[in-house]
Amino acid sequence: MPDASVPVVSMRNIVKRFGNFTAIHSASMDIRRGEIHALVGENGAGKSTLMNILYGLLPRTDGDIDLRGEPVRFANPKEAIALGIGMVHQHFKLAPSFTVAENIILGSEPLKSFGRLDRIRAERETKAISERFGLNLDPRAIIATLPVGLRQRVEILKALYREAEILILDEPTAVLTPQETRELFATMRSLADSGHSIIFITHKLREVLAVSDRISVMRQGRILSTIDNKNVTAQEIASLMVGRSVLLRVAKNEAKPTGELLLDVKGLTALGERGETAVDNLSLSVSAGEIVGLAGVQGNGQDELVECIAGLRRPVGGQVQICGTPLRPNPRGNREAGLAYIPADRGDLGLSLESSIWENMTVGHLGKFKAGPFFAATRAKQRAAELIARFDVRGATPDKAAGSLSGGNQQKVQIARELTRDARLIIAEQPSQGVDIGAIEAIHRTLVEMRDAGRAVFVVSADLDEVLSISDRVLVIYRGRIVANLKAADTDAEEVGRYMGGLDEEPASVGALPKETQHVV
Amino acid sequence: MSFETTGSGPGMAVLNFCRPAVQPIVAVLIATIVGGLLVLALGENPIEVYGLLISGSLVGVPNLLVTLQMMTPLLFTGLAVAISFRAGLWNIGAEGQMLVGALFAGVVGYAFPMPWFLHLPLAILAGFVGGGLWSAIPALLRVYLGVNELVVCLMLNPIALLLTGFFATHVFKAPGPTNKLPDIAPSAALPTFSVYSQVNAGIFIALACCIIFAIINVRTVRGFEWKIMGLSPRFAYYGGINVPRRAIWVMILSGGIAGLAGAEQVLGQYGAFYDNFSPGYGFDGIAVAMLANFNPIGVIVAAFLFGALNGGSGVLQMMTGLSKYLVQVLQFITVLVLAAQFSWDWLILRLFPEPPPKSPDAVEPVNATPTEA
Amino acid sequence: MSGNFLKTGLVVLSLLTTVVVPAFAAPKVAMITSESGLGDKSFNDMMVEGMERAKTELGADYVVIQPRAISEFQSALARAAGQGFDIIIGSSFDMIEPMKAVAAAFPDQKFGLVDVGPEPLGPNVVSTVTKDWEGSFLVGYIAAKTTKTGTIGFVGGKDIPIIHRFFIGYYYGAMMANPDIKVIETYTGSFTDPAGGKEFTLSNINQGADINFAVAGPTSVGVIEAAKSTGTFAIGVDSNQNYLAPGSVLTSMVKRVDTQAFDMIKSVSDNTFAGNQVKMYGLAEDGVSAAMDDNNKGLISDAVLAEVDTLKAKLLSGEIVVPNYFELKAGQAEMGTPPIATPPSIATATTLAQ
Numbered sequence A: 001m002p003d004a005s006v007p008v009v010s011m012r013n014i015v016k017r018f019g020n021f022t023a024i025h026s027a028s029m030d031i032r033r034g035e036i037h038a039l040v041g042e043n044g045a046g047k048s049t050l051m052n053i054l055y056g057l058l059p060r061t062d063g064d065i066d067l068r069g070e071p072v073r074f075a076n077p078k079e080a081i082a083l084g085i086g087m088v089h090q091h092f093k094l095a096p097s098f099t100v101a102e103n104i105i106l107g108s109e110p111l112k113s114f115g116r117l118d119r120i121r122a123e124r125e126t127k128a129i130s131e132r133f134g135l136n137l138d139p140r141a142i143i144a145t146l147p148v149g150l151r152q153r154v155e156i157l158k159a160l161y162r163e164a165e166i167l168i169l170d171e172p173t174a175v176l177t178p179q180e181t182r183e184l185f186a187t188m189r190s191l192a193d194s195g196h197s198i199i200f201i202t203h204k205l206r207e208v209l210a211v212s213d214r215i216s217v218m219r220q221g222r223i224l225s226t227i228d229n230k231n232v233t234a235q236e237i238a239s240l241m242v243g244r245s246v247l248l249r250v251a252k253n254e255a256k257p258t259g260e261l262l263l264d265v266k267g268l269t270a271l272g273e274r275g276e277t278a279v280d281n282l283s284l285s286v287s288a289g290e291i292v293g294l295a296g297v298q299g300n301g302q303d304e305l306v307e308c309i310a311g312l313r314r315p316v317g318g319q320v321q322i323c324g325t326p327l328r329p330n331p332r333g334n335r336e337a338g339l340a341y342i343p344a345d346r347g348d349l350g351l352s353l354e355s356s357i358w359e360n361m362t363v364g365h366l367g368k369f370k371a372g373p374f375f376a377a378t379r380a381k382q383r384a385a386e387l388i389a390r391f392d393v394r395g396a397t398p399d400k401a402a403g404s405l406s407g408g409n410q411q412k413v414q415i416a417r418e419l420t421r422d423a424r425l426i427i428a429e430q431p432s433q434g435v436d437i438g439a440i441e442a443i444h445r446t447l448v449e450m451r452d453a454g455r456a457v458f459v460v461s462a463d464l465d466e467v468l469s470i471s472d473r474v475l476v477i478y479r480g481r482i483v484a485n486l487k488a489a490d491t492d493a494e495e496v497g498r499y500m501g502g503l504d505e506e507p508a509s510v511g512a513l514p515k516e517t518q519h520v521v
Numbered sequence B: 001m002s003f004e005t006t007g008s009g010p011g012m013a014v015l016n017f018c019r020p021a022v023q024p025i026v027a028v029l030i031a032t033i034v035g036g037l038l039v040l041a042l043g044e045n046p047i048e049v050y051g052l053l054i055s056g057s058l059v060g061v062p063n064l065l066v067t068l069q070m071m072t073p074l075l076f077t078g079l080a081v082a083i084s085f086r087a088g089l090w091n092i093g094a095e096g097q098m099l100v101g102a103l104f105a106g107v108v109g110y111a112f113p114m115p116w117f118l119h120l121p122l123a124i125l126a127g128f129v130g131g132g133l134w135s136a137i138p139a140l141l142r143v144y145l146g147v148n149e150l151v152v153c154l155m156l157n158p159i160a161l162l163l164t165g166f167f168a169t170h171v172f173k174a175p176g177p178t179n180k181l182p183d184i185a186p187s188a189a190l191p192t193f194s195v196y197s198q199v200n201a202g203i204f205i206a207l208a209c210c211i212i213f214a215i216i217n218v219r220t221v222r223g224f225e226w227k228i229m230g231l232s233p234r235f236a237y238y239g240g241i242n243v244p245r246r247a248i249w250v251m252i253l254s255g256g257i258a259g260l261a262g263a264e265q266v267l268g269q270y271g272a273f274y275d276n277f278s279p280g281y282g283f284d285g286i287a288v289a290m291l292a293n294f295n296p297i298g299v300i301v302a303a304f305l306f307g308a309l310n311g312g313s314g315v316l317q318m319m320t321g322l323s324k325y326l327v328q329v330l331q332f333i334t335v336l337v338l339a340a341q342f343s344w345d346w347l348i349l350r351l352f353p354e355p356p357p358k359s360p361d362a363v364e365p366v367n368a369t370p371t372e373a
Numbered sequence C: 001m002s003g004n005f006l007k008t009g010l011v012v013l014s015l016l017t018t019v020v021v022p023a024f025a026a027p028k029v030a031m032i033t034s035e036s037g038l039g040d041k042s043f044n045d046m047m048v049e050g051m052e053r054a055k056t057e058l059g060a061d062y063v064v065i066q067p068r069a070i071s072e073f074q075s076a077l078a079r080a081a082g083q084g085f086d087i088i089i090g091s092s093f094d095m096i097e098p099m100k101a102v103a104a105a106f107p108d109q110k111f112g113l114v115d116v117g118p119e120p121l122g123p124n125v126v127s128t129v130t131k132d133w134e135g136s137f138l139v140g141y142i143a144a145k146t147t148k149t150g151t152i153g154f155v156g157g158k159d160i161p162i163i164h165r166f167f168i169g170y171y172y173g174a175m176m177a178n179p180d181i182k183v184i185e186t187y188t189g190s191f192t193d194p195a196g197g198k199e200f201t202l203s204n205i206n207q208g209a210d211i212n213f214a215v216a217g218p219t220s221v222g223v224i225e226a227a228k229s230t231g232t233f234a235i236g237v238d239s240n241q242n243y244l245a246p247g248s249v250l251t252s253m254v255k256r257v258d259t260q261a262f263d264m265i266k267s268v269s270d271n272t273f274a275g276n277q278v279k280m281y282g283l284a285e286d287g288v289s290a291a292m293d294d295n296n297k298g299l300i301s302d303a304v305l306a307e308v309d310t311l312k313a314k315l316l317s318g319e320i321v322v323p324n325y326f327e328l329k330a331g332q333a334e335m336g337t338p339p340i341a342t343p344p345s346i347a348t349a350t351t352l353a354q
Helices: A047-053 A077-082 A100-105 A119-132 A148-161 A178-193 A205-211 A232-243 A301-309 A331-337 A348-352 A357-362 A377-390 A407-419 A437-450 A463-469 A494-498 A513-518 B009-043 B044-060 B061-086 B094-109 B116-146 B149-171 B202-219 B219-233 B232-237 B245-270 B280-291 B296-320 B325-351 C002-020 C041-060 C070-080 C093-105 C132-147 C160-177 C195-206 C217-230 C255-269 C301-319
Strands: A009-018 A023-033 A038-039 A062-067 A071-074 A084-090 A165-169 A196-201 A214-219 A222-228 A262-269 A276-287 A291-295 A317-322 A340-342 A427-428 A456-463 A473-478 A483-489 B193-196 B197-200 C028-032 C061-065 C088-091 C111-112 C125-130 C152-155 C182-187 C211-215 C233-238 C250-254 C276-280 C288-290
Touching: A009 A047, A009 A463, A023 A038, A023 A047, A023 A062, A023 A291, A023 A377, A038 A178, A038 A205, A038 A331, A038 C111, A047 A196, A062 B044, A062 B325, A077 A084, A084 A148, A084 C088, A100 A276, A148 A165, A148 A178, A148 C195, A178 A196, A178 A205, A178 B296, A178 C125, A196 A205, A205 A232, A205 A276, A214 A232, A232 A494, A262 A427, A262 A456, A276 A301, A276 A456, A276 A483, A291 A463, A291 A494, A291 C093, A301 A317, A301 A331, A301 A340, A301 A377, A301 A456, A301 C111, A317 A407, A331 B219, A331 C061, A331 C160, A340 A357, A340 A407, A340 C182, A348 B232, A357 A377, A357 A407, A357 A437, A357 B219, A357 C070, A377 A407, A407 A437, A427 A437, A427 C288, A437 A456, A437 A473, A437 B280, A456 A463, A456 A494, A473 A494, A473 B197, A473 B296, B009 B044, B009 B116, B009 B280, B009 B296, B009 B325, B009 C160, B044 B296, B044 C288, B061 B094, B061 B193, B061 B197, B061 B202, B061 B219, B061 B280, B061 C111, B094 B245, B094 B280, B116 C211, B149 C182, B149 C255, B197 B202, B197 B296, B197 C070, B202 B219, B202 B296, B219 B232, B232 B245, B245 B280, B245 C070, B280 B296, B280 B325, B296 C061, B325 C211, C002 C233, C041 C061, C070 C093, C093 C288, C125 C255, C132 C152, C132 C233, C132 C250, C132 C288, C132 C301, C152 C195, C160 C182, C182 C195, C195 C211, C195 C217, C195 C276, C217 C233, C255 C276
Parallel strands: A023 A222, A038 A196, A038 A214, A084 A165, A165 A196, A291 A456, A291 A473, A340 A427, A427 A456, C028 C061, C028 C088, C088 C111, C111 C125, C125 C276, C152 C182, C152 C211, C211 C233, C233 C250
Antiparallel strands: A009 A023, A009 A062, A062 A071, A214 A222, A262 A276, A262 A317, A473 A483, B193 B197, C250 C288
């Protein structure tokens, strides 16, 4: 009989560094037997990294993990699984053409003599276990034919089949419909009641309040606090998540918007990857001489919105004008119209990591180096060297591959390229992502200079600090719509956070689980 | 003189210049060793065999001329593949494009006699057009319907073979037991130079093409755009490069050059379009391009190597009992090692995505003070 | 220095050995295959059989060079020329022009080319023509003696003179064996259409032909398949195709390029080689034969086989002359020695394509 006072999992002072980058700074948390423990935080806070360490996917740099009171150090997930830890990833790891039973037993197949697969036993056991936990699953169904919610159940069953007592669910609701989410929460509750401990990673506050027993809030690689889900409000969690402690304020004068709309979006509607309405009849505008920040929890349509403006995604409705020119269906046209775009996706979109820095800095400026069909590579390299100096790209020479730079310096390469274009509208997505504080300041200062030079700057960031500090005006996007338009000077993180959570109209009522889950996104 | 450890001294420049050649050289070395073991297993002396391969391909004018003959089609097909792969387009259809180009050149070569200064260029152009048209099919399907060009190219190869075969056996067949078109007019022939070899003026066209594309690659806007497209198509598109249009034209150029291989064969080596004439020059072109690291000058080197292997093969067969397959095995091993190196890089990348590079200057010092809100 | 001495010594030694080698040495032969190379179960492989025979009987020493493409024929011939081979033998119709060019450039080198046309190729080249009409005559004779229905078929690739030559021989042989035989003459229209070959053959079989002679290149495969699926017989052509469907291929009309190549080697061995010559290889010269092996054992009666030798002797003596299509005239009523009525395709024709 386990001692209830000893936590099932105890993680103390976990540190994780990737090279020079510290992803987890001394994080500690305890997981009790039979609890649903929510781990919340903004994207990039380190939630998944921490859980990957617990699951044995990543080695920790420092710190201790005790499992049922015993110190453990897993070299790989196999060892974690053997000791009763299971993890369901955001992206399912199932073989689509196999049956439910086959997927569940995959890796620990019941065998008959001579190593033959005991299919009948596999199906019988699958059926038994799915009934035991109230998960209604046909063992013979082919995975590819199942809806996402059921595939997730298979993942959960797979962990349970390996006798997992601690179940880590990484953003399990991200892919689910509200109906499926409700069913998942019911399953989680019944598992917890039968003695399983569940760690539930999310950044959706409502779900946290709806289902968890305790909540650990993570921010910038630290667990800030662990609180009971009693008498706690969404506002409090939101404040913890987005943080109030380190807020950079950029020194800047009052904006003087000229009223000339360099970005004008009217009634834009766009579909996401799964065909859902990601941007829903959205309108916004950015005038010359102002910085507008777009705040929002990730996945509320900001990616699709920016892709539409950049010409990377076709909207299904609405109009967009860039510097007075109607939107064109490809990036080239919109760049010609006067768009500079610093994408969040540096690796795939904003840079070619295998190419040299000078090449990365030259794309989009080719016209400057054209002499008939010929190309003045030497001049392009010279200019790259100048930009490297001007934008303080550390460790760079024009011929080095962009991928050899640290994330922050890669960001400077894109910024140098985009901001030196003769473009009047600047869209910066997560401009300070992966960049440390000194560089953030420089980037923000540059954006302010651009504003003061009469350009329009549109900043899209998941980092609320950044949005508040750089913007003159803050827009909040929620479920594909702009739900707030605030003057940055007159608002604060709490207020914006509330809009971001979509909680402006319905204050969270803790404990009202059935009602709450009906509204879960 | 000393090699500098940092920056861009002359030593570094030499090293940087050589770096792309390291992989192919290693591949050739490994193939040589494995091939040597194979020869040993066959009961022959590897030193002797390699000696014969080298002397049979490089020593003496006849052998050298044969090597040049063997390398000419590979110059074209290797270049064709290199151009497309460098731009990120997997044109593995050079074989089919060459066949169609050859048919076009063969038809123009015999059916429309005219003065040589018109006829020869026109017949060569026909080869280019034929190959280009054939490669336009995968290009357009790729750009407008999103169909994978690799698959389409692969399927178009046998179609080209059967289609050109149909023309050679049913439509334009010359009398006689061989399925071929009538002989081309002398006015369309690429002149040959020796009884020893069918090497012809086409090799100059091939070399010129390689040099022209080497210049295009490094000295023109298009060459720059192709490179960026190849490494990162999304980035290129985002950065304002008209990727779809470039893709179509790169494929057509690539196919056209493969078509020139066909023209060279018909106008220079065969003197007529023969059904099923190619022993796989288009596929060898893929190996040549890989060995060349998709560099047009590298194509010259790699095509020469493959040409020498095939040329030496004849002498090897004549002097020992070894069959032609030994040389093919050597080529296959080279390609296999190269492919293994590619997948090895990929594997390393998959297994160790972290950590980011550890250069001492990778992290910027904090020089701004955060302020409390 | 000592290294140089050694080298010089070796060179001298090798010169000595060259000189010491007797003038009447075993012949050295280079064989150049067609682009399909060894393992084709056809001419190239059969030529190697000839080489092996020369090795056993004449002590010949041979190498096989396999060009990958027709374009490599000339360089293969040219590089073998002057390398000390007593004769260089090729085996492809497409080697005619390359061999002419190389033979002209190397007048002291002897060349041989099997199974080509009647024009001589040069003063240092001997070539052969296979009298395929005599081979066809032989299998026609065998077919007419073996049929149970009294009807046999001929499935040609294309309706062209070179294929007519096979038919005339086949028809003549069949008529000689049995004047009442019915011979169905069909052409599929293509050499590369096995499916069509099968269709045409099945149609012949429906009309009662229980033996069909396939003269249709790759289309022949369809002919053999039709025989296999109906339990009738096919007759293969050019090389021994009995293996393609054991029990269903009655025999094959084989062009004996092995004999032809062997005779060329023999001519250099006993100094009877004479250039500018085109040798005719018919039944009497063992230049054609009906293939007999384990795959068709027992399909042809011993009595019929015994008659083949009689036919050979009669051909040699001139008692039988098998008609060559190219020597026939439109509307001719009888052909060959002894004269036999021409088939309707000749008798009623107003012109004959040549």
